[in-house]
Amino acid sequence: MMAKQTNYAQPWSQFYGPNLGYVIEMYEQYLDDPNSIDPELKQLFEQWGAPVLEEPVSPADDEAAKTHQTFRLPETPTVFSKLVAAVKLADSIRHYGHLAADTNPLVKKEKKLRRLELDEYDLTEEDLKRIPVAFLCPHAPAHVKNGWDAILHLRKIYTDKIAFEFSQVHNLEERNWLIQQIESGAYYPSLANKERVALLRRLTEVEGFEKFIHRTYVGQKRFSIEGLDAMVPLLDELVRQAIEHEIDAVNIGMAHRGRLNVLAHVLGKPYEMIFAEFQHAESKNFIPSEGSVAITYGWTGDVKYHLGAARRLRNKSAHTMRITLANNPSHLEVVNPVVLGYTRAAQEDRTKPGVPVQNTDASFAILIHGDAAFPGQGIVAETLNLSQLRGYTTGGTIHIIANNMIGFTTESYDSRSTTYASDMAKGFEVPIVHVNADDPEACLAAACLAFAYRQRFKKDFVIDLIGYRRFGHNEMDEPMATNPTMYAIINEHPTVRQLYAQKLIEKGIITEREVDEMEQEVAERLKIAYERVPKNEDELDFIMDPPKPVVDRLPEVKTGVAKDVLHRVNEELLQFPDGFNVFNKLERILKRRSGVFAQNGKVDWAHAEILAFATILQDGVPIRLTGQDSQRGTFAQRHLVLHDVKTGEEYVPLHHISGAKASFVVYNSPLTEAAVLGYEYGYNVYAPETLVLWEAQFGDFANMAQVMFDQFISSGRAKWGQKSGLVMLLPHGYEGQGPEHSSGRVERFLQLAAENNWTVANLSTAAQYFHILRRQAALLTREEVRPLIIMTPKSLLRHPLAASDAEAFVDGAFSPVLEQPGLGADAGKVERIVFGTGKLMIDLAEQIGKMEGLDWLHIVRIEELYPFPEEAVKDIIARYPNVKELVWVQEEPKNMGAWLYMEPRLRALAPEGVDVSYIGRRRRASPAEGDPVVHRKEQERIIRCALTKHE
Numbered sequence: 001m002m003a004k005q006t007n008y009a010q011p012w013s014q015f016y017g018p019n020l021g022y023v024i025e026m027y028e029q030y031l032d033d034p035n036s037i038d039p040e041l042k043q044l045f046e047q048w049g050a051p052v053l054e055e056p057v058s059p060a061d062d063e064a065a066k067t068h069q070t071f072r073l074p075e076t077p078t079v080f081s082k083l084v085a086a087v088k089l090a091d092s093i094r095h096y097g098h099l100a101a102d103t104n105p106l107v108k109k110e111k112k113l114r115r116l117e118l119d120e121y122d123l124t125e126e127d128l129k130r131i132p133v134a135f136l137c138p139h140a141p142a143h144v145k146n147g148w149d150a151i152l153h154l155r156k157i158y159t160d161k162i163a164f165e166f167s168q169v170h171n172l173e174e175r176n177w178l179i180q181q182i183e184s185g186a187y188y189p190s191l192a193n194k195e196r197v198a199l200l201r202r203l204t205e206v207e208g209f210e211k212f213i214h215r216t217y218v219g220q221k222r223f224s225i226e227g228l229d230a231m232v233p234l235l236d237e238l239v240r241q242a243i244e245h246e247i248d249a250v251n252i253g254m255a256h257r258g259r260l261n262v263l264a265h266v267l268g269k270p271y272e273m274i275f276a277e278f279q280h281a282e283s284k285n286f287i288p289s290e291g292s293v294a295i296t297y298g299w300t301g302d303v304k305y306h307l308g309a310a311r312r313l314r315n316k317s318a319h320t321m322r323i324t325l326a327n328n329p330s331h332l333e334v335v336n337p338v339v340l341g342y343t344r345a346a347q348e349d350r351t352k353p354g355v356p357v358q359n360t361d362a363s364f365a366i367l368i369h370g371d372a373a374f375p376g377q378g379i380v381a382e383t384l385n386l387s388q389l390r391g392y393t394t395g396g397t398i399h400i401i402a403n404n405m406i407g408f409t410t411e412s413y414d415s416r417s418t419t420y421a422s423d424m425a426k427g428f429e430v431p432i433v434h435v436n437a438d439d440p441e442a443c444l445a446a447a448c449l450a451f452a453y454r455q456r457f458k459k460d461f462v463i464d465l466i467g468y469r470r471f472g473h474n475e476m477d478e479p480m481a482t483n484p485t486m487y488a489i490i491n492e493h494p495t496v497r498q499l500y501a502q503k504l505i506e507k508g509i510i511t512e513r514e515v516d517e518m519e520q521e522v523a524e525r526l527k528i529a530y531e532r533v534p535k536n537e538d539e540l541d542f543i544m545d546p547p548k549p550v551v552d553r554l555p556e557v558k559t560g561v562a563k564d565v566l567h568r569v570n571e572e573l574l575q576f577p578d579g580f581n582v583f584n585k586l587e588r589i590l591k592r593r594s595g596v597f598a599q600n601g602k603v604d605w606a607h608a609e610i611l612a613f614a615t616i617l618q619d620g621v622p623i624r625l626t627g628q629d630s631q632r633g634t635f636a637q638r639h640l641v642l643h644d645v646k647t648g649e650e651y652v653p654l655h656h657i658s659g660a661k662a663s664f665v666v667y668n669s670p671l672t673e674a675a676v677l678g679y680e681y682g683y684n685v686y687a688p689e690t691l692v693l694w695e696a697q698f699g700d701f702a703n704m705a706q707v708m709f710d711q712f713i714s715s716g717r718a719k720w721g722q723k724s725g726l727v728m729l730l731p732h733g734y735e736g737q738g739p740e741h742s743s744g745r746v747e748r749f750l751q752l753a754a755e756n757n758w759t760v761a762n763l764s765t766a767a768q769y770f771h772i773l774r775r776q777a778a779l780l781t782r783e784e785v786r787p788l789i790i791m792t793p794k795s796l797l798r799h800p801l802a803a804s805d806a807e808a809f810v811d812g813a814f815s816p817v818l819e820q821p822g823l824g825a826d827a828g829k830v831e832r833i834v835f836g837t838g839k840l841m842i843d844l845a846e847q848i849g850k851m852e853g854l855d856w857l858h859i860v861r862i863e864e865l866y867p868f869p870e871e872a873v874k875d876i877i878a879r880y881p882n883v884k885e886l887v888w889v890q891e892e893p894k895n896m897g898a899w900l901y902m903e904p905r906l907r908a909l910a911p912e913g914v915d916v917s918y919i920g921r922r923r924r925a926s927p928a929e930g931d932p933v934v935h936r937k938e939q940e941r942i943i944r945c946a947l948t949k950h951e
Contacts, residue, residue: 027051077122083135085121086128086147090136090154092116094179095167097158098434103466105438106405106489116155139184157182161439162446168426174457178431187449191441193509199233199440200504201518203497206232206261208522209271213260216530217278219476223305225258226470228402229496230443231368232258234465235266237447238366238398239313239323245455246319247363249346251686253339254325254368255332256305257402257469267309267325268293271529277304281534296721299544302327308720326682327720329711332370333377337675338712339365340386341682343394350622350690353660360395360458368400371421371464372407382675384428387460391626391667392679396454399425399462403437404469409482422464430460437467438496468493546718546755549783553867554759556813559774561615563810567597569614573653581645590639602803605793606637608766611809612773613640613654613664616691620661621777623654626669626680627695627729634697634731637797640666673704677728681712684726688785691777692726699730699744699791700927706748713787714752725785727776732762732791733839734891734939736932743892743927744791746865750901753866760866762791762838762898764818767804768863771814793839801842816864817872820845824858830880834859834919834946835873835906836889837898844889847943856949865898874909885915889946891939893924919945 030037030045037045045051092115100113114120118128131147133140137154144153158164166178181187191199206229213222225231235252242250254262263269268288273295276283287295294310308327314320324342328335346363348356367383374380386392401422407415418424422432431453435446443465450461468490472479479487494502504510545551574594576582582590593607603611613623628634631641642651654664669676677694684692696702702709716722732744749760763769772790779785796802820841824830834857836844841861848854860876862869877883886906890897899918906916920942929935 024051079130082123082127083131085123086131086136086151089116089118089121089123089151093151093154093158094164097155098163098165100159101163101434102159102161103163103434103436103464104405105436105466106468106486106493116159118151137183139180141185154183157185161436161442163434165420165422165426165432165434169429169431171429171457174431174453174459177456178453181449181452187452188445189441189448191444196441196504196509199444200497200500200510200515201522202233202236202265203229203440203500204518204522205265207495207497208519208526209261209264212523212526212530213278214475216275220278221303221305221474221476222260223256223258223474224469224471225261226495227404227468227490228258228437228465230437230440230467231400231402231465232261232265233440234400234443234447234463235262235366237444238451239266239321241448241451242364243313243315243319243321245361246315246317247321247361249322249324249343249363250366251339251342251346251363252323252325252366252368253328253335254402255328255335255370255373256330257370257404258368259305259325263307263309263325266311267323268311269295269309271526272532274304275530275533279533279535281536286532298716298718298721299546300715300718301544302329302719306330306719327716327722331707331711332373333379333383334674334678334707334711336367336369336379336383337386337678338682338685339367340383340392340394340397341679341684342686343397344392344679345683345687345690347394348663348687350663350687351661352663353617353657354655354663355665356622356624356663360393361455363394364454365394365397366400367397368402370407371401371403371405371412372410372415374399374401374421375416375418375424376407379674379678381424382670382672384425384430384460385670385672386675386679387428387430389670391665391669392676393458395458397460398450398454399430399460401462401464403464403466405466406469406483406486408473409477409479411483411486420464422462425460425462428460430462432462432464434464434466437465438499440496440500467496470495547783550717550756550786552784553756554775554779554784554786555782557775557778559771559778559813560810561611561774563597563806565615565618566611566806566809569611569618569657570594570597572657573610573614575653575656576642576651580642580649580651581647582642583645586639586642597806600806602800603766603770603806603809604803605766605769605797606633606639608770608804608809609638609773610640610654612770614657614660616774616777617654617657617660617662617664619777621780622662622687622690623664623693624680624683624690625666625693625695626676627693628669628671628697628701630695631666631668634695635794635797673701674708677702677705677708678712681708681724681726684724685716685722688723688725689781691773691780693729694726695729695792696731696744698741699732700740700742702728702730702745709749709752714749714757717786718755718757723783723785724787725776725780727773727788727790729790729792731794733794733796734928734935735795736929736935736939738930739926739928743896745896745927746791746898747892747896747900749789750866750898753901756786756867758787758789758866759864760789760791761864763793763863764796764838764841764861765802765804765808767808767812768814768818770804770809771812775814791838796839796842799842801845814863816862816869817876818861818863819876820848820859820861822848823854824880826855827880828882829855830858831856831882831884832858832887832949833877833880833883833885834887834889835862835902836860836946837862837865840889840891840942843939843943844946847947851947854947857947862898862902865901868902868905870905870909873906877909877911883911883914885917886910887917887919887946889918889942890920891942892927893921894918895923896927 026037026041034042096115125148128147128151133144133150136147137150140150140153144150164182169175210224210226270286272286273283292312306328308325310324312320312322326335326339343363343365347358347360350356403421405412433446435442446463450463453461501515632639680692680694730744734742776788888899888902890899910916
């Protein structure tokens with residue numbers, strides 16, 4: 001039997017034994033003659049009925065019952081306790097009103113009203129009328145006269161078409177501001193009739209565009225916006241607010257749903273271009289000639305609902321603003337950090353030495369998420385975590401969840417464990433509004449509140465735009481097969497344009513005839529655009545060759561630096577401010593670098609790097625380096641940021657280089673790879689003049705960012721014409737540290753290498769590193785620029801054979817191929833040429849120093865793996881007429897490393913009769929051994945085999 005909830009104000013629980021018997025006797029008498037008993041007892045019977053007690057309640061049950069109460073008044077309520085109850089009710093409406101709000105356009109969900117009812121707080125309307133408004137709703141509008149009016153007002157605004165969640169916002173100023181805006185209605189725009197008509201026109205354009213495509217291109221994918229049509233006017237409002245506030249750039253990231261409509265109406269992409277893409281016809285001729293819309297193309301292209309665009313708008317005071325919709329692959333949310341990278345780049349002035357000067361009012365980002373993807377894709381949480389970090393904050397992103405209440409065919413109850421799609425944002429104290437997409441005016445209000453909050457507090461804001469998806473995931477799906485209940489409702493549901501038109505007709509703002517004329521006018525415009533598009537495919541490029549700057553090898557650039565410049569820079573890097581206390585052990589290590597150019601000493605890896613950075617800054621190229629622990633360096637090698645051991649104060653020597661003409665910054669990143677790498681890629685794309693470097697803590701950590709390599713860095717230019725000069729530093733080398741700290745997975749980058757899409761290098765000397773960085777910096781703004789992947793060392797960071805003579809930085813240049821000094825001098829005796837790359841070549845050089853009689857052997861280091869230095873290798877082989885075998889040696893297993901990439905290339909260059917063979921680990925599932933002793937034995941075997949002549 002279900003236990004009844006205890007009513008703590010019920011009087012019969014106070015009676016036991018004889019007293020209870022007396023009360024029961026009096027009740028029986030009351031039933032015969034109500035006036036025959038004491039008047040007070042009569043009143044109790046009238047109020048509470050028969051004195052029937054509940055089952056005895058144990059203390060544990062009693063406590064459990066209390067937990068189901070919303071609020072408990074004292075036994076004898078007072079004016080003060082009634083006031084407390086009323087305040088509690090008002091707060092509950094603020095906190096829980098969203099559970100009863102009208103935000104679902106398809107069904108009226110069961111409203112969870114219990115926390116909002118008066119009787120839960122033992123309050124009456126009369127109680128509330130005696131309470132002043134100021135206690136319950138201090139920002140109420142003028143028509144609210146008393147506490148009862150205040151509660152009605154709060155119920156209305158918190159359970160209407162917009163629902164609010166901000167209990168998770170801990171900052172009092174922010175919470176009070178939100179309360180003031182919401183409860184005063186200050187954020188809600190008051191639209192004039194002409195503005196309402198303009199809003200209807202926009203909805204007509206949005207719907208008409210989708211309907212035209214649906215009829216004209218039957219069965220073609222378009223990922224229709226229908227059901228979330230109000231997203232376009234919502235974006236319009238954000239753009240309007242931005243240009244009114246003279247923001248310079250708005251950067252938008254979104255997946256497929258509604259993308260074509262956003263391109264057409266927010267970005268201004270001509271209908272003709274979109275129709276041409278549906279018809280597989282040439283579309284570039286339709287780009288507006290005045291340059292207001294920019295659309296870039298790669299040579300292989302991409303599907304139309306992945307493409308981005310940029311648009312320039314100008315306000316009445318001639319301020320120009322750029323809107324960019326980022327190109328995005330099918331991996332839904334991965335564009336998020338890329339767009340934030342765009343935004344940070346647009347906010348920073350990098351033209352002066354020191355940390356770039358950031359102006360968060362210069363640009364902001366809008367990220368449009370799917371309702372299944374927002375909680376489902378980990379990159380979203382990674383990106384949210386960046387929002388308040390000094391190296392990544394952009395002063396607040398406006399997030400819009402394009403909430404269809406379904407993911408492909410998966411219902412919400414199977415795609416998330418939370419009440420709302422937006423709930424994850426609560427962990428980052430982000431305010432959230434849920435808004436019914438069938439109320440376009442409410443959607444504009446949500447945009448106004450989001451923008452105002454972002455501008456004031458420089459923090460993220462989420463708009464959960466709750467609508468539906470009129471068709472299947474794409475227009476070839478039949479959703480009735482998998483989601484019949486939902487789609488039975490959708491099929492009968494009027495569009496938002498129809499609903500809003502009817503509303504305006506009923507208010508006398510517009511007539512039915514005017515609505516029809518508006519629809520016909522939009523349809524006619526679409527028809528005219530369609531008729532302008534050629535119907536054939538004759539002009540399409542079926543060869544898809546890259547442009548000439550991409551096909552050509554990188555041009556020669558001078559990367560050596562005058563010795564006196566290097567000497568001066570080197571000494572400046574070792575000068576610390578008076579009173580600055582460097583850790584004594586570190587100071588001794590750094591001071592060893594002094595005088596290296598005066599004495600023609602040796603320069604190790606980290607020393608070469610800071611010299612490269614300093615001279616690049618003198619050339620006027622800004623630098624941004626990020627990664628986990630990159631300020632110090634994973635291997636305690638870098639120390640670009642020094643810390644006073646007494647005060648913790650930071651000092652960055654690179655900020656104090658004479659002649660520097662650009663900014664420098666290095667940030668320790670959060671423990672995230674995908675979002676950080678995507679962010680740096682976006683930063684570099686938007687600020688192409690900047691040398692942007694991302695460093696993995698260990699090379700294999702790039703695993704967690706593989707989608708960024710696959711979808712953006714390796715293929716972005718081919719698909720979208722999106723250039724990048726991003727540098728990625730991936731520590732790589734076998735030192736017995738196990739599978740996860742050995743291999744940077746060079747094979748993956750070589751597998752993705754084609755059409756000169758990037759450079760993959762595995763260097764063996766500090767000077768090579770210096771010159772390749774300076775070469776990259778010099779190419780950043782040229783058409784030939786491409787990303788650079790460097791397999792950086794661990795044990796070689798301080799290895800004497802990897803250090804370089806000072807002169808190598810003055811007169812040298814980067815060489816794709818290095819030959820082992822001391823070998824190959826007698827060309828007629830060389831029978832074996834060993835090729836390899838990276839750290840193992842230093843291991844071989846170390847062993848060679850202990851051996852004699854190696855005139856039969858030559859060793860060649862391939863420093864630039866891709867593009868493969870074919871001519872240089874061919875020339876080396878041609879010098880040795882008696883060579884019998886070409887050997888590729890590597891530390892990695894045979895199915896990893898560079899062997900599978902190198903084998904066909906070496907075979908193509910091998911003279912007739914010359915064998916091509918492999919020395920290294922056998923094929924393995926794991927990249928490396930876990931036991932350091934086993935590793936050492938295997939490493940010794942590889943070196944021995946490479947240096948042993950076959951008899």
